[in-house]
Amino acid sequence: MTRRPAGFDFFAAGELPAPALPVDEVAGIVRERWGLDVVLDALGSQQDQNFLARDSAGAPVGVVKITNPAFTSIEVDAQDHAASRIAAAAPDLRIATTTRDGEGTPRAVVADTSEGPLAMRLLEYLPGGTLTGSAHLSPAAIARMGELTGHASLALAGFDHPGLDRVLQWDLRHADRVVELLARHHPDPSKRALVTDAAARAWADVQAVAADLPIQAVHLDLTDDNVVCTTEHGIRRPDGMIDFGDVTSSWAVSELAITISSVLHHAGAEPASVLPAVRAFHALRPLSPAEVHALWPLVVLRGAVLVVSGEHQVQIDAGANAYAAAGVEREWRIFERAVSVPSAVMTAVIADALAVDLDAPIGAAAASRLTVTPGIASADAVRLDVSITSDDVDAGAWLDPGLEERLALAALDAGAPAAWLERGTPRLSASRLHSAASAVTVPTGIDVWFAQAQQVATVGGEARLVVEGADGALILDGAVPARTRARLRLEDDDGPRIPHLVRPEYAAGWLRLTADPAVALGLGDAGPASALANTGGNAAADAARLVARRDRAFAEVQEHYYDAPPRIERGWREHLVGTDGRVYLDMVNNVTPLGHGHPGLAAAVAKQLRTLNTNSRFNYGAVVEFSERLAALAPDPLDTVFLVNSGSEATDLAIRIAMAATGRRDVVSLLEAYHGWTYASDAVSTSTADNPNALATRPDWVHALDAPNPFRGIHRGDEAARYAPEAAARIRELAASDRPPAAFIAETFYGNAGGIPLPAGYLAEVYAAVREAGGLAIADEVQAGYGRLGRWFWGFEQQGVVPDVIAVAKAAGNGYPLGAVITTREIAARYRTQGYFFSSTGGSPASSVAGLAVLDAFRDERLQRNAADTGAYLKGRLEALAQRHPLIGAVHGLGLYLGVEFVRDRATLEPATEETAAICDRLLTLGVIMQPTGDHQNVLKVKPPLVVTRESADFFVDMLDRVLDEGW
Incomplete structure (x- = not known):
């Protein structure tokens, strides 16, 4: 009872x-x-x-x-x-x-x-x-x-x-x-x-x-x-x-x-x-x-x-x-x-x-053996690799639905008795673009193609053999036709039916219920084809271990995106791929305007590295051709090029050139700006997001003007017209106090603050004032330059001005270390007062060829036009989003240089800093790479590769809409 x-x-x-x-x-x-x-x-x-x-x-x-x-x-x-x-x-x-x-x-x-x-x-x-x-x-x-x-x-x-x-x-x-x-x-x-x-x-x-x-x-x-x-x-x-x-x-x-x-x-x-x-x-x-x-x-x-x-x-x-x-x-x-x-x-x-040990998985206890009749020479079978590290998936080949079949039949045509894809290794060929959830990329069994028809059977053990065709239909008698895909799994006889491909989040569970048919066939003794084999179910743990290794060997101050970042080992166009095969839309990477994995750039640089790579003191054609083409893109009278390795070096050199040309040391810059990490470029950087102590630690030769931000600066809306005369007046005050500036340096489009255009006529008035004082106008085009604004190749063109010195990088090499300073022959010659200039790899054959390949792609793939068209479409969709979500205070920018600014109150403009970080984290789970920018870290930095498509723009906006609807 x-x-x-x-x-x-x-x-x-x-x-x-x-x-x-x-x-x-x-x-x-x-x-x-x-x-x-x-x-x-x-x-x-x-x-x-x-x-x-x-x-x-x-x-x-x-x-x-x-x-x-x-x-x-x-x-x-x-x-x-x-x-x-x-x-x-x-x-x-x-x-x-x-x-x-x-x-x-x-x-x-x-x-x-x-x-x-x-x-x-x-x-x-x-x-x-x-x-x-x-x-x-x-x-x-x-x-x-x-x-x-x-x-x-x-x-x-x-x-x-x-x-x-x-x-x-x-x-x-x-x-x-x-x-x-x-x-x-x-x-x-x-x-x-x-x-x-x-x-x-x-x-x-x-x-x-x-x-x-x-x-x-x-x-x-x-x-x-x-x-x-x-x-x-x-x-x-x-x-x-x-x-x-x-x-x-x-x-x-x-x-x-x-x-x-x-x-x-x-x-x-x-x-x-x-x-x-x-x-x-x-x-x-x-x-x-x-x-x-x-x-x-x-x-x-x-x-x-x-x-x-x-x-x-x-x-x-x-x-x-x-x-x-x-x-x-x-x-x-x-x-x-x-x-x-x-x-x-x-x-x-x-x-x-x-990390709790349960009873032994089927793979350890099944002891099953598979036989094929009439049989194959297992040692001659070819293991295929469609993981993210495979050469066979380069150049977007993984998006071809026939890739696996093509590779398998090529192996059979070359004389292999069988070709097969291993169990447990995430397959990039199974992934999807523009997906809010991970795709089924991890195989629980093997795929095999036999050169001759074979009968597959199990001998001993406790596992259940499942043989399926390419369409997932069961081949009940295990009779596999020649040159036809068969999917083989060894499952727990008492367990649930196992999908052939599973999502990486659950792969550890599904794999535990299966054994490896490759081992049972005698195919799997040589070790995995990919270094990432069997990490599909443990991608997060693998990524965490890599972060821990990074923290032990890599200076901590060199931060990484996200608290728990995925491990990214491949990119293609505007997409990045994790080791589990998850494809993310990269909406932040303005380092690669051509996109990731560009075949033309890769081929050009690889060929040059096989041929020659040395420093620019030697006489070779690539450095000349690249310098000529880059100078031709600049307006008169800018005709002379210095080549360096990065944007920081470019802005540093631009400042040093101005100091040498004028014999002065004072420089005027803007608040909320970031120009680089070298001594001079850091000195003129005032972004507290990049350096919380920036405002208190600038050297005495740097004079910062108010940020000409018409959205949240001290002058807003129509009042933003006051920024330029106030800046000009400050420059004149410096000159009158016997500290005339060597230069005025500014981003030509206020990128670090969130892709905000400068007030109309701002640069014209400020450039005139600095030149009146005998100084030079430096245009920091590291982010805005190279067609990102769409209508204009250079950011300063939007302001209707011509600077004395241009500093450019990022886009110039599509991620390959390459930067440049463009100025006049006369100004460049004055640098001789400082001795000579030399950069070991700036202008090397490989970097010059990279620069040329980028310019070729801009021309052939019409990237500037895409920046204009897709950028306008994307901005329109974001502005429509702002009508429905009050957290969006404004959508800034032009072309593919945009910023979505989040505020808690549209009247007070209180920045939604914590919300922005959380939104970025949620977007990552939905397949979008996004990061905040601005001194308040409340602006989405929307600066994707210039190859981004409308479909990608739609996916980004749809996912952002979902986050704002559902929460973060």
């Missing part, structure tokens, strides 16, 4: 309608029993009744909780003690405890109501809100949920109280009975069957390890609805918990299962999204192998219980419980996502993420 609990027993109670007291009646009880005049706002609850109590000024004073009459006072007392215990154990967390009387005892009352005696409490109000709703949860927020759950689990371990002796429908130890009892209430037979079948499988999985699952006191409801946040600048940080109404004793791991299940209904969430919470929980309260085995089946059971309970509660309350009714769709989404990946796969994924 089952022991009857001392407290509530769900299975004995039958229906459990929630209290539904009128608001006025509850307010009267609060006035009588607590002496408070309050206004009550109804809060949702599945089985209780809750109100937010506010005073006459609208300030919250607490939460009134009316406990369902089915629960005893001793159970309520256990809840209060559990809350106090967690508050004491984790003082940094905010815990909603019951208000206490003068002696410190939690104060609960039993009031006579229109529905009979009901227990009521006034709980502490915790400001900040919860994670309720479907908005996207960041990995940091999810991790913090796991951390809070870990703290609760640790605090409640060892807690005992008679009020824990209860049977709740939410206690997953009873999930099988709950589903069996309530499933009949689900109105949809097909959904009902899905729930009951999934619950039965999950229950069997849990029962296999149930004897090894520790039992303790648990909160049992640490969901997004009950996790309280501190919200700063739109970023939610979970730091507290409420609602201890479900406190009981259960499997300890249930605490985590319930928490992570609540993540699944949020925008963009999927099973892998919960891993940050699992890691955070495990770091505080380690999970045993048995708990790892049970965790995901418990998530499935939680989803099943939510679905059947929600439908049941809606029927009980006859439509009066809006909270329960609103939850039906949410609860189905949790269940649907929980079962979207088999529990065995998620268990292995979780174990891999935690």
Whole structure:
């Protein structure tokens, strides 16, 4: 006979309608029993009744909780003690405890109501809100949920109280009975069957390890609805918990299962999204192998219980419980996502993420051997490679759907008895462009083409052999026709059917359920074809290890994008590719206007490196031709070129040339500008984003003018016309004080501030003033130059001026180290007063050839025209986005030199710095590389390769729209 609990027993109670007291009646009880005049706002609850109590000024004073009459006072007392215990154990967390009387005892009352005696409490109000709703949860927020759950689990371990002796429908130890009892209430037979079948499988999985699952006191409801946040600048940080109404004793791991299940209904969430919470929980309260085995089946059971309970509660309350009714769709989404990946796969994924050893995978235990008849010479079989490091995927060949077939047949035509693609190595040929989720790139078996027809069979072992054709149809007898793709897998005979290609996030799980057919055929003894073999399921861990190695050997000050960056080892046009085959749209890389992996540039440089690469003191043609063509692109009278290695060196040399030409040392620059890292280029850089101490550490020969920013500078809109005369006046003041400037240096388009055009006529007036004082005008074209503005090749053309010196880099070599200074023959000659100039690799044969290849591509591929056309299209779409999202304060720029500025208030222009960083992080998960810029780091730096297409522009805007809709 089952022991009857001392407290509530769900299975004995039958229906459990929630209290539904009128608001006025509850307010009267609060006035009588607590002496408070309050206004009550109804809060949702599945089985209780809750109100937010506010005073006459609208300030919250607490939460009134009316406990369902089915629960005893001793159970309520256990809840209060559990809350106090967690508050004491984790003082940094905010815990909603019951208000206490003068002696410190939690104060609960039993009031006579229109529905009979009901227990009521006034709980502490915790400001900040919860994670309720479907908005996207960041990995940091999810991790913090796991951390809070870990703290609760640790605090409640060892807690005992008679009020824990209860049977709740939410206690997953009873999930099988709950589903069996309530499933009949689900109105949809097909959904009902899905729930009951999934619950039965999950229950069997849990029962296999149930004897090894520790039992303790648990909160049992640490969901997004009950996790309280501190919200700063739109970023939610979970730091507290409420609602201890479900406190009981259960499997300890249930605490985590319930928490992570609540993540699944949020925008963009999927099973892998919960891993940050699992890691955070495990770091505080380690999970045993048995708990790892049970965790995901418990998530499935939680989803099943939510679905059947929600439908049941809606029927009980006859439509009066809006909270329960609103939850039906949410609860189905949790269940649907929980079962979207088999529990065995998620268990292995979780174990891999935690480095917890489970029992041996099939690959170690199957001991299967495959035979082919009439047979092949395995040693002569050719292993194909379509991973991201393979030469065969160069120049975008991976986008050809026939690539694998072409490579295989070429190998057979060359005499190979078989050609094959290995298991576990991500295939770039399977990836996709413009995808918000990773593609199925990791093979769970091998693909093989036989020169002659073969019969494939398994000998011994426990694995199930699956042979499929190229279309995925089963070849039941294992008869593989000649020169035809066959997909071979060795699967766990008792496990789920395995897809041939899986997403990298889940590859560790799927691969654990398979063995390698190549080994069973005698093909796989020589080691993997790719250095990245079998990293598909561990790409994040591999990337983290590489960051750790980088940090040990690479100076820390040389930062990397993102806190947890993917490992990028290939690029093509405006796309970058991670080692797991995930393709990202690169919308920030203005270093490569031709795009990544440009075949013409690669071929030209490779040929030159095979032929000659030395310094520019030797006499060879490439340096002459490149200098001639570069000088021809500059307006008269600029006709003389210096070649260097980078933009920093170009601006440094431009400043030194000006000093030599004028015999002066003072230089005028602009605030919020960045010009480089060398001594002189850094000296005139004032961007506090790049150097927080910039304004306090400039040398005395640098004089910074106000940033001529018409959007958020000291003069805005029409008032921006004041910048130029004020700058000219300052230059005249310097000259009058016997410190006439050698030069004025400025970006010709205010790039570092976010792609903002200078006010009309600004450079004309300032250039005139500096020349009047005998100085030179230096145009920093490192970012704006080379056609990025679309209509103009040089940024200064947009201002209708000609500088005395141009500094250019970045685009000049498409990522190959190349920069240049262009000036007049007369000014260049004056540098002789400083001795001679020399750059070992600036103007080398290889760098000169790279520069020529870039200019050829600009001409042949009409990149400047694309910058104009696609840039205008992209800006138009971004401006339309700004009409719907108030966070966008402005869209700046021209061509493909754009900035999207985020503000918290369009009137005050308060910069949305933290939001911008979080938006960039979310965009990465959706397949877009983007970074912030500007002194406030609140502007998206939209400067993609100039080959970017309209399709890519659409994908970027669509993903940004999604982030702004769903959250970050």
